[in-house]
Amino acid sequence: MPELHAIKKLLLCAVIIVSSLMSFCLISAQANSASSFDSEFLTSKAAPQDWGLLEIYMQADTQPDEARKRLKLLPLEQIQRDEGFRLALYYLILFKLENALGTHEVSAEQYIDDLKALGERQGQDWMVGEALLESVINLIKQSKFDEGLQVVDQVIEIAKASDYSHLLARALKWRANIYVERSQYSMAMDDYRSALKTFSEQSDDIESSKVLSNISTVYFRLQEWNSAKKYNQRAFRLIEGDGCNNPNLKAMLHVNAGIIARHFDQPEQEAEHIRVAVELFELTGAKFSQLAALNNLITMQLKDNEIEAALANSFRCLELATEISDRSGVAHCNESLAEVYLTRGELQKAAEIALQALEIYNQLQDEKNYMETSELIADIYEAAGDYQRALQYYRQYATEGKEYLFDERRKELFALQESYEAEARDHEIALLKSENELNTARLAEQQAREKLWILAAAFSVLLLYVFYRRYSNISQDNTQLQQSNATLATQSLQDPLTGLHNRRYLEQWLESAGNDSRSSPYHYLLVELDLDHFKQVNDRWGHDAGDQVLVDVASRLKVGARSNDHVVRWGGEEFVLVLALKPDTDAELILNRLRESIATVPVKTRGGDLEVTVSIGAVGAITIDVMVNEWEELLNKADKALYAAKSSGRNCVKLVSAESRQGKNITSIV
Numbered sequence: 001m002p003e004l005h006a007i008k009k010l011l012l013c014a015v016i017i018v019s020s021l022m023s024f025c026l027i028s029a030q031a032n033s034a035s036s037f038d039s040e041f042l043t044s045k046a047a048p049q050d051w052g053l054l055e056i057y058m059q060a061d062t063q064p065d066e067a068r069k070r071l072k073l074l075p076l077e078q079i080q081r082d083e084g085f086r087l088a089l090y091y092l093i094l095f096k097l098e099n100a101l102g103t104h105e106v107s108a109e110q111y112i113d114d115l116k117a118l119g120e121r122q123g124q125d126w127m128v129g130e131a132l133l134e135s136v137i138n139l140i141k142q143s144k145f146d147e148g149l150q151v152v153d154q155v156i157e158i159a160k161a162s163d164y165s166h167l168l169a170r171a172l173k174w175r176a177n178i179y180v181e182r183s184q185y186s187m188a189m190d191d192y193r194s195a196l197k198t199f200s201e202q203s204d205d206i207e208s209s210k211v212l213s214n215i216s217t218v219y220f221r222l223q224e225w226n227s228a229k230k231y232n233q234r235a236f237r238l239i240e241g242d243g244c245n246n247p248n249l250k251a252m253l254h255v256n257a258g259i260i261a262r263h264f265d266q267p268e269q270e271a272e273h274i275r276v277a278v279e280l281f282e283l284t285g286a287k288f289s290q291l292a293a294l295n296n297l298i299t300m301q302l303k304d305n306e307i308e309a310a311l312a313n314s315f316r317c318l319e320l321a322t323e324i325s326d327r328s329g330v331a332h333c334n335e336s337l338a339e340v341y342l343t344r345g346e347l348q349k350a351a352e353i354a355l356q357a358l359e360i361y362n363q364l365q366d367e368k369n370y371m372e373t374s375e376l377i378a379d380i381y382e383a384a385g386d387y388q389r390a391l392q393y394y395r396q397y398a399t400e401g402k403e404y405l406f407d408e409r410r411k412e413l414f415a416l417q418e419s420y421e422a423e424a425r426d427h428e429i430a431l432l433k434s435e436n437e438l439n440t441a442r443l444a445e446q447q448a449r450e451k452l453w454i455l456a457a458a459f460s461v462l463l464l465y466v467f468y469r470r471y472s473n474i475s476q477d478n479t480q481l482q483q484s485n486a487t488l489a490t491q492s493l494q495d496p497l498t499g500l501h502n503r504r505y506l507e508q509w510l511e512s513a514g515n516d517s518r519s520s521p522y523h524y525l526l527v528e529l530d531l532d533h534f535k536q537v538n539d540r541w542g543h544d545a546g547d548q549v550l551v552d553v554a555s556r557l558k559v560g561a562r563s564n565d566h567v568v569r570w571g572g573e574e575f576v577l578v579l580a581l582k583p584d585t586d587a588e589l590i591l592n593r594l595r596e597s598i599a600t601v602p603v604k605t606r607g608g609d610l611e612v613t614v615s616i617g618a619v620g621a622i623t624i625d626v627m628v629n630e631w632e633e634l635l636n637k638a639d640k641a642l643y644a645a646k647s648s649g650r651n652c653v654k655l656v657s658a659e660s661r662q663g664k665n666i667t668s669i670v
Contacts, residue, residue, distance in 0.1 A: 041126075041164055042089070053089050057096070064097050064246060071097075088127045091115040095134050109138065129158035129167050136174050143328040143364050145178050152178065169198035173211055183368060185218050192218075206246060209235040209253070216256050223572045225263045225543070226496060232256045251280035255293050262300065265544030274300055294320070298336045302343060303539075310340045331360035335373055338380070347384040354380060371397055375535075395647050495569040497547060498554035506568050506576065513628055522564065522580040524622040525587050528638040529557075529594070532613045532650040534573040545605040549612055552603045560597060576638075578627075587620045591653045599651060613651035617642030622658045634658065 042054060053074065056067050071093060082090075091111050112134045119127025133155045139148035152175045159168035172191040179188035192211050199208040212235035219228035236253055239246070258273035277293040294317040301310035314337040321329030334357035341350035354377045361370040378393035493505040531537075531553065538546040550573065557567045557575060564580035577594075581587065595616055602609035619637045627634065641654040648654070 041166065053086055053093070057089055057093050067093065068097055084122065088115060088118055088124070088130070091118075092130060095130075112138070125158050126162040126164050126167065129155045129162065129164065129171075132158070133167065133171055133174065136171075140174065140177060140181070141324075141326065143181075143326075143366075145181055149175065149178050165198050166202065166204070169195040170207065173207070173214070177214060180214070180218055180221070183221070185222065188218060189215070205238040206249065209238040210249065212238070213249075213253055213256060220256075220259060225260065228256070229260045229264075232260060247280045251277045251293065254280070255296055258296055258300070262303075263543035265542040267300075267304070270300055295332055295336055298340070302339060303542075307340065307343055311337075311344070314340050327360055328364060328366070331357040331364070331366075331369065331373075334360070335369075335376065338376060342376075342380050342383065345383075347380055350380045351377065351384070498551055498569050500554050500558065500567055500569045500575075503568060503570060503576075506566060506578070509566060509578075510628055510631055513624055521582070522624070523583050523585075523620070524624065524627050525577075525579040525581055525590070525618055525620045526622060526627070526634050526638050527577040527579060527591070527594070527616060527618045528570070528635075528642045529575045529577065529614050529616050530642055530646070531573040532615055532646075537610065537612075541605065541607045541610065545607050545610065548605040549603050549610060553598055553612065553614070556597050557594075560594065576635075587618070587655060588653075591616055591618055591655060595651070595653055615642060615645040615650050616653040617645050618653065618655045619658055620655055626658060630658075 042057070056070050056074075071090075091114065094111055112131050115134075116128055116131035119125065119129075119131060132151050136148045136152045136155065139145075139151065152171050155171040156168060156175070159165070159171055172195040176188040176191035176195070179185070179191065192215050196208060196211045199211065212231045216228045216231040216235065219225070219231065232253060236257070239249065239253075254273045254277035258270045258277065261267075261270035261273060274293060274297050278297060294313055298310045298313050298317065301307075301313065314333060317333035317336060318330065321333050334353050338350045338354035338357065341347070341353060354373060358370060358373045358377065361373060374393045374397040378390045378397060381387070381390035381393065493501060493508070495502045531549065534546065534549070537549055550569075554567075554569060554575070557577065561567050561577070562580070566578040568576045568578075570576045579590065581590070595614060599611075599613045602611050617638045618641060619634050622634060637656055637658075641656050645652050645654040
């Protein structure tokens with residue numbers, strides 16, 4: 001009888017545990033279902049007769065073709081005469097189908113106006129917010145970023161007041177897209193992170209993948225290719241196994257994947273991704289998105305020396321951009337066409353087309369593309385033998401553009417690393433620590449329970465064995481956690497491509513130097529070093545060769561460094577060095593040797609030996625106190641010295657004193 005009683009107690013415990021688990025799973029499933037795609041908000045507005053339309057709304061993202069077929073089976077004339085929720089939902093479905101398939105039976109602008117008017121008549125601010133968000137998308141397509149930013153801020157306020165979290169997340173995503181166009185990457189990433197959190201909580205894989213894709217494009221612009229690849233792959237994974245058939249989204253992901261494959265010198269993969277993207281865009285009719293695919297297709301064809309195909313697609317691109325009145329698209333297509341003419345040797349046509357693109361970028365106040373096009377024009381005039389004009393545009397690019405591009409990229413990449421990647425690593429470390437603490441707490445709880453069972457002699461040996469195994473596993477987990485923490489700490493201070501220190505390491509060194517009260521016997525030399533014509537290396541020999549050049553140059557810099565020197569990859573093709581010198585050291589001689597160590601020995605790549613030169617800007621005679629307290633001012637001086645070296649013809653050095661405002665040329669072009 002005691003044995004039977006014990007068995008009954010065990011069975012009862014098992015039933016309670018299983019029932020609890022089933023209840024938890026059921027509650028979780030209901031919660032996920034209720035929050036998916038923010039249906040809780042819309043369901044609260046819908047009457048039972050609206051549920052069929054609501055299902056089509058949910059389907060419009062993942063299966064747009066099926067949603068469009070189902071919509072046509074409904075009594076559309078009756079819906080269009082409605083003055084309530086059903087009509088608003090009908091407009092929202094049309095917006096989703098436009099974004100997924102790129103087609104409307106009537107103009108999108110008319111639907112936006114109709115939905116806004118409906119919301120105002122009904123006193124439903126959330127409808128007005130939805131309409132305004134669609135108008136933001138149209139403004140971005142027309143490159144009206146200032147106006148778009150004002151409107152999207154209105155949408156954010158409406159969404160917060162209406163407690164409409166999905167609308168808020170989408171508005172944050174589009175505001176982030178505007179920030180990206182303005183090169184305000186850290187601000188964009190803050191909005192992307194907030195939007196992604198909401199979409200993930202609501203199990204909206206479509207919107208989550210869009211945000212991940214946009215984050216990937218941020219890393220394109222910052223030339224952080226490993227991160228770009230990681231986020232684009234995450235976006236692909238979200239939609240691949242979910243029965244998603246959104247052609248516009250898939251096409252954009254293929255465009256990104258093609259750009260990434262180009263960087264990693266995978267021409268077959270690049271060609272396949274771009275081919276699929278073009279086909280998908282042609283099926284959808286999403287003309288704005290087709291431009292991105294066409295421009296990448298032209299770049300790929302130029303690289304493969306398919307000049308006639310590139311020329312035909314450039315005209316096709318220009319015709320499409322003109323048709324949809326996309327001024328930024330016209331400029332990009334003109335830029336591609338100018339590169340084709342440059343390759344064909346038709347230099348007068350190339351210059352005329354490139355100047356048209358330059359003027360549009362100037363009107364749009366697009367500084368980044370304006371400066372990059374200036375460099376293209378300089379290359380064209382140089383090829384034509386018009387060295388005076390070439391020098392004019394090279395100077396414009398080197399003194400104004402390069403300063404803008406370097407400074408913006410330096411500040412934004414550093415801010416991005418600090419506010420996003422660092423936070424992600426810290427979050428991962430905290431998560432590992434939390435899991436470890438949780439495991440320890442579970443172990444303590446299990447130990448207490450097991451002590452009760454140990455009283456039963458029949459199970460004592462088994463329980464001791466289980467206890468030993470669990471203790472060993474947790475001990476092993478603790479060891480792995482410590483190793484993971486150490487690895488993450490190292491990665492946060494190291495550039496993954498070259499193995500050099502990164503800017504975070506330099507920031508930590510400055511902080512530790514400032515906390516050290518001991519005087520340093522050295523005077524320091526702050527050096528900014530930039531590879532000359534590095535873009536041409538990537539364009540002509542591929543990004544794989546470019547990576548080999550960066551690794552080789554980094555190795556030479558590291559070999560020449562001493563124990564008290566610091567060599568940092570600052571980003572892209574730019575390096576920063578802090579050299580500890582004795583007060584009587586000849587800084588000019590050091591800088592010349594540094595330049596010659598790179599210029600005199602070609603870099604070996606898979607495509608052959610490449611001659612590489614560098615331009616150097618430096619600030620000398622810096623004490624440790626001045627280095628710590630005036631770091632930003634010194635860095636700006638080194639920046640300006642570097643720009644002066646670039647504008648003086650490259651492959652030269654510009655050295656200024658920490659106290660002086662004027663620099664001097666040390667060497668001429670070799």
